[in-house]
Amino acid sequence: MDIRGFLEESTRIGWRSLVIYLGGLEDLTRFLREINVKPSLCIVRDKNSLLDCVETRLYRETHRLLGLEYDNILFTLENTMGWPGNLLALSFEFVKCGGFYILHIPPSHYDRSFTKYFLDVVRNECNVAIVKDSHVEYMSICIEKPVKPLQPKPRSSDKFIRRLEKLCVNEDQARIIRSYPGFLYGRDKLFLIHGDRGRGKSSVMGLLAAYTMIRGHDRFIVTSRSLYGVQSFFKLLVKGLESLGEKPFIERNPKGFIYRVSIKGSSIAYVEPWRITSVQQPLFIDEAAGVGVARVRRWYNRIGKLVASTTIHGYEGSGRVLLKMVNELFHRTQIYRLVNPVRYYPGDPLEKILYRIFHLDAEPLEKKQVIEPLSYRVYCSSDLVQDYDLLRRIYGLLVTAHYRNEPDDLILLLDTELFDIYVVCDGEGDIIAVAQTRLEEVSSTKPGELVDKGYRLVDKFARYALLDEMIDRRILRIVRIAVTPSLQRRGVGSRLLEYIEEKARSKGYDGIGAIFSGFDTVRFWIKNNYIPIYISPRYNRITGEKNVVVVKPLNREFEGIIGKAANMFYHYLWFTSHILYRDLGSEKLSIIMKYLNSKRYHEEISREYDLKRIEKVLNNELPIDSILDTIMNYIDKIKTYELDQLEHIIFTSRILQGKTIVDIAKITKKKPDEITKIYESLIKKVLEKLLRELNN
Structure with a gap:
């Protein structure tokens, strides 16, 4: 069977299929002519890669296609x-039932580790053809016909629900639609829909929102990680409203994305998750794990009703963590699962390939007890590329330690030599703990360059004007660490840390540290003598939590540097908590401050460091908020400075009362962006005068 016959047979049966073409761009063009295919959609990096297609989109435009379907797609x-893993995985979903996906791999990618891994995996799957320079290297077709789901029959006595049931593609969706009125008018607080990717969660949410609007709920909100992430939601919302006899008014942004839908007496608009304070209930949350588990928990406590969806085996967020939290901590909930895909048939080969490659359904082992003796091993990227089962066991644990696990994360792990993987095996040989580490070796004192290189840990020392002292230091950053959930709080994680530290000392590293979101693990790090040196003032836009940085010295000299950072951090917390950490729980803040105090990190900050930090802020090398403790420290001098009326209001509101920029904007009746500019200019004016006085 040739490629043309392969594609025709797959389409006839109803499965989606994958063709991988290895070769140059000219060879690819010739191949497409030979099989008489003009792709419905071509996805290319830039205009230098244009091919003869019905529609062409650049990589950066791919997200605009969410909700659309194509007969076939060419991705080069x-x-x-x-490898642009996130875009590749996303575009897999655009292929219609019975369609095909052509992936072009040029010669420049042949030697990449991920290319080898990718090809090894797909050679074990069906409905795949691999072609190199027009020669078929591998072909396998699924001959078993798919089982088509039955269209659900309307059952509800509610006339509006009956009309919405007709828009459902399977009984799973219809069951959720029928259950919704009981939630909307009942006492439960959370209505959660979960399932794997491509199950129509956003579509069902849109239909639920249509019912909410038709029942008279006014001006409520939908949120998600991004506006393009709710386009399927809005499209089904509009369709649902039209089926109910309404003529919705649709508002779009300049890029064509829907952001608000209105009917007489009701409207729903998209709002970014980090901008939500209080809203009309219910609040709709599309891909709840993606907006941050901690943020969802805060909304549950503050807002009357939440309607949310989350992907369990996906990469939008840690859906498994969210579902576990809901089951353990949320009591007034209704939880529903969508099982069957909506765009293609159950058992779809293309979906199986996506899951196999990116380990979207990898799960940690269930263990009841720690079986001694424990053993320790270290793996590099090449080890994981060559052993699929080992990679899957490790990845099944790593994904439990991260708020979001994207295809790009796996590609970075396999395609570079940046990371080492430390594992703990129990007496039965099972992996029960794992840590992903990266070495940060400092050769630059420019904060921007450090971030670009991925040196996120070392970069935090810039806030304390300590980068000069970090030159030629080698710091090991623990990117992720995870223990089998059923074996947590039994000392396994601490023993893994001890092993990593022992290896780091033997290599002459100066220190070891970590950056993590959330305070649930602060006690773990402190117990293992890791010193907190930073808490992010703002909540992470993705996780909804504040990042915490902890470091542990591995030699006496670096201990002195960490001591300076910890000392200034303690000083910073005392003087700025009412400004920057007013939204952080007092108990959480107290844990860190009490620990720093017990370690005697409370010496007075020298004038030398104050001067150095002021100069760096004035030179735009440090952010304004990093110097607020110095301003508070010299408030007796600053209170005598002459300020105009608006400057005085802003300084008093922000520095003395700890009001937010948004609050100050309301007080002064100005826009937040305008207040921010005035505030930053004001602080720099104050610092310039203070610097002159301190230098005299």
Whole structure:
């Protein structure tokens, strides 16, 4: 069977299929002519890779296609430095039932580790053809016909629900629609829909929102990580409203994305999750794990009703963590699961390939007890590329330690030599704990360059004007660490840390540290003598939590540097908590401050460091908020400075009362952006005068 016959047979049966073409761009063009295919959609990195297609989109435009379907898609890696995993996984979903996906891998990618891994995996799957320079290297077709789901029959006595049931593609969706009125008018607080990718969660949410609007709920909100992430929601919302006899008014942004839908007496609009304070209930949350588990928990406590969806085996967020939290901590809930896909048949080969490659359904082992003796091993990227089962066991644990696990994360792990993987095996040989580490070796004192290189840990020392002292230091950052959930709080994680520290000392590293979100693990790090040196003032836009940085010295000299950072951090917390950490729980803040105090990190800050930090802020090397403790420290001098009326209001509101920029904007009746500019200019004016006085 040739490629043309392969594609025709797959389409006839109803499965989606994958064709991988290895070769140059000219060879690919010739191949497409030979099989008489003009792709419905081509996805390319830049205009230098244009091919003869019905529609062409650049990588950066791919997200605009959410909710659309194509008979076939060509995705080319031409002119790319690496594999764009997130876009690749996303575009898999655009292929219609019975359609096909052509992936072009140019010669520049042949030697990449992920290319080898990718090809090894797909050679074990069906409905795949691999072609190199027009020669078929591998072909396998699924001959078993798919089982088509039955269209659900309307059952509800509610006339509006009956009309919405007709828009459902399977009984799972219809069951959720029928259950919704009981939630809307009942006492439960959370209505959660979960399932794997492509199950129509956003679509069902849109239909639920249509019912909410028709029942008279006014001006409520939908939120998600991004506006393009709720386009399927809005499209089904509009369709649902039209089926109910309404003529919705649709508002779009300049890029064509829907952001608000209105009917007489009701409207729903998209709002970014980090901008939500209080809203009309219910609040709709599309991909709840993606907006942050901690943020969802805060909304549950503050807002009357939440309607949310989350992907369990996906990469939008840690859906498994969210579902566990809901089951353990939320009591007034209704939880529903969508099982069957909506765009293709159950058992779809293309979906199986996506899950196999990116380990979207990898799960940690269930263990009842720690079986001694424990053993320790270290793996590098090449080890994982060559052993699929080992990678899956490790990845099944790593994904439990991260708020979001994207295809790009796996590609970075396999395609570079940046990371080492430390594992703990129990007496039965099972992996029960794992840590992903990266070495940060400092050769630059420019904060921007450090972030670009991925040196996120070392970069935090810039806030304390200590980067000069970090030159030639080698710091090991623990990117992720995880213990089998059923074996947590039994000392396994601490023993893994001890092993990593022992290895780091033997290599002459100066220190070891971590950056993590959330305070649930602060006690774990403190117990293992890791010193907190930073808490992010703002909540992470993705996780909804504040990042915490902890470091542990591995030699006496670096201990002195960490001591300076910890000392200034303690000083910073005392002087700025009413400004920057007013929204952080007092108990959480107290844990860190009490620990720092017990370690005697409370010496007075020298004038030398104050001067150095002021100069760096004035030179735009440090953010304004990093110097607020110095301003408070010299408030006796600053209170005598002459300020105009608006400056005085802003200074008093922000520095003395700890009001937010948004609060100050309301007080002064100005826009937040305008207040921010005035505030930053004011602080710099104050610092310039203070610097002159301190230098005299």
